Amino acid sequence: MANPIIEDIRLKIRSGNPITRLIIINIAVFLVVSLLRILLFLTGNSTLFAGFVSTVIDNISFPISIEELAFKPWTIITYMFTHIDIFHILWNLITLYWFGQILADYTSTKKIIPLYLMGGVAGALVTLLLVTLVPVFHHYIGSPMVGASAGITAIIIAAATLVPNYRLNLLFIGPVKLLYVALFVVFIDILNVATYDNIGGNIAHLGGALMGYIFIVQYKQGRDLSSWINRFLNWLGSLFKASPKSKLNVAYKRAVSDGEYNYGKKITQAQIDGILDKISKSGYESLSKAEKEILFKASNKK
Numbered sequence: 001m002a003n004p005i006i007e008d009i010r011l012k013i014r015s016g017n018p019i020t021r022l023i024i025i026n027i028a029v030f031l032v033v034s035l036l037r038i039l040l041f042l043t044g045n046s047t048l049f050a051g052f053v054s055t056v057i058d059n060i061s062f063p064i065s066i067e068e069l070a071f072k073p074w075t076i077i078t079y080m081f082t083h084i085d086i087f088h089i090l091w092n093l094i095t096l097y098w099f100g101q102i103l104a105d106y107t108s109t110k111k112i113i114p115l116y117l118m119g120g121v122a123g124a125l126v127t128l129l130l131v132t133l134v135p136v137f138h139h140y141i142g143s144p145m146v147g148a149s150a151g152i153t154a155i156i157i158a159a160a161t162l163v164p165n166y167r168l169n170l171l172f173i174g175p176v177k178l179l180y181v182a183l184f185v186v187f188i189d190i191l192n193v194a195t196y197d198n199i200g201g202n203i204a205h206l207g208g209a210l211m212g213y214i215f216i217v218q219y220k221q222g223r224d225l226s227s228w229i230n231r232f233l234n235w236l237g238s239l240f241k242a243s244p245k246s247k248l249n250v251a252y253k254r255a256v257s258d259g260e261y262n263y264g265k266k267i268t269q270a271q272i273d274g275i276l277d278k279i280s281k282s283g284y285e286s287l288s289k290a291e292k293e294i295l296f297k298a299s300n301k302k
Contacts, residue, residue, distance in 0.1 A: 018112040019100040023093050026148060030083045033057060057084070061144035062124050064131050068142065080120035082146040092148045096155065102166060102178070103159040105295070106276070107219065112155065113233065114226030115215055119154020119208035126207030149201060150208035153189075157182050157212030162219070163279055185209075 036053045062079035063069055069076070083089035100112050127145065131137040159166070160182030167175040186209055192202040215225050275291050287295070 017104070017109050019097060019104065019109070022096060022100075022113065022116060022148075026081050026083065026089060026093060029060075029081045030086075030089050033082065033084065034086075057082075058144065061146050062127075063142060064128055064140055064145055065142045066128065066132060069128065076121055076124050077117070079124065079146050080116070080148050080151050083148070084146060088147060092152055096148065096152045098168075099152070099156045099159050103155055103162070106159070106163055106279070110230055111158075111215075111219075111224075111226050114229035115154050115158055115212065116148070116151035117229060118151075118215065118225065119211045120148070120151035122154070122211035123150025123204030123207035126210070127203040130203055145201065145204065147201060147204075150204040153185065153205045153208035154212035154215065156185055157209040158216045159212075161213050161216040163276075166279070182209075 033056070036056060040050055040053045059072060060075060060078040060082050062075045063072060083092065096116075103115075104112055124145070131140045160178045164177060164179035164182075166178040168178060168181060170176050170181075186206070189202045189205040189209070193206070218225050271294055275287065275295050278286060278291070
């Protein structure tokens with residue numbers, strides 16, 4: 001009999017929205033790593049087990065070294081799902097939830113995982129490039145890097161680029177435009193680079209921020225950078241699904257002419273554009289219930 005907790009997690013990953021899936025995967029990796037470290041502590045730091053734990057963490061962390069990366073190319077993906085410190089993962093996942101929801105509301109939930117991955121990869125490559133080429137950063141070569149921050153920063157900047165006037169109610173501060181939140185995030189990362197505080201992580205954040213900005217600029221121009229990743233993920237998912245039994249079910253309905261189709265599409269697009277303009281000027285809360293419903297249905301079709 002299957003464990004109900006495991007079955008529930010599997011169900012959440014399969015049917016949950018992309019934000020939920022990312023959160024569950026990050027938590028699962030963190031729990032495995034934490035369990036190994038607890039076992040290491042209980043064994044009294046035995047040399048054999050300590051070496052095993054070190055090897056596991058070393059093989060899922062991103063090495064800021066071209067030579068090491070050549071032997072561990074998978075780490076450019078695994079590092080963005082790996083956390084060692086509980087406060088690190090807690091803050092990252094809360095931020096992912098907040099800003100992921102905003103971006104999903106104005107684009108589609110299908111954009112979240114691809115942008116998270118592209119932001120993480122961009123962050124790792126920008127860090128590797130700068131640490132390798134800039135002499136003052138050379139002593140960081142070979143250092144391990146972990147965390148989802150680069151991918152999450154991409155989502156934050158993407159959301160701010162798309163709806164800069166969206167207001168967040170911050171504790172002790174009140175309503176603040178998303179644009180100012182994003183600018184503050186970037187400013188802090190630049191400041192931390194200058195002060196050598198978590199240099200690899202902060203450069204990675206800036207790489208993720210650049211990817212988030214590029215993603216939305218391209219999106220506004222009609223180019224969806226997430227489409228090829230979604231196709232790959234769908235193909236990958238299909239490999240683990242059993243082929244369903246074919247059930248022939250034929251339904252007939254009146255064919256829609258090209259004129260009718262294009263007219264209906266124009267009306268829908270015009271409605272969406274009007275709603276987005278209203279959000280930009282007055283914020284999401286200014287929308288009526290009907291307008292929120294239209295936006296929600298449109299995002300699910302993308």
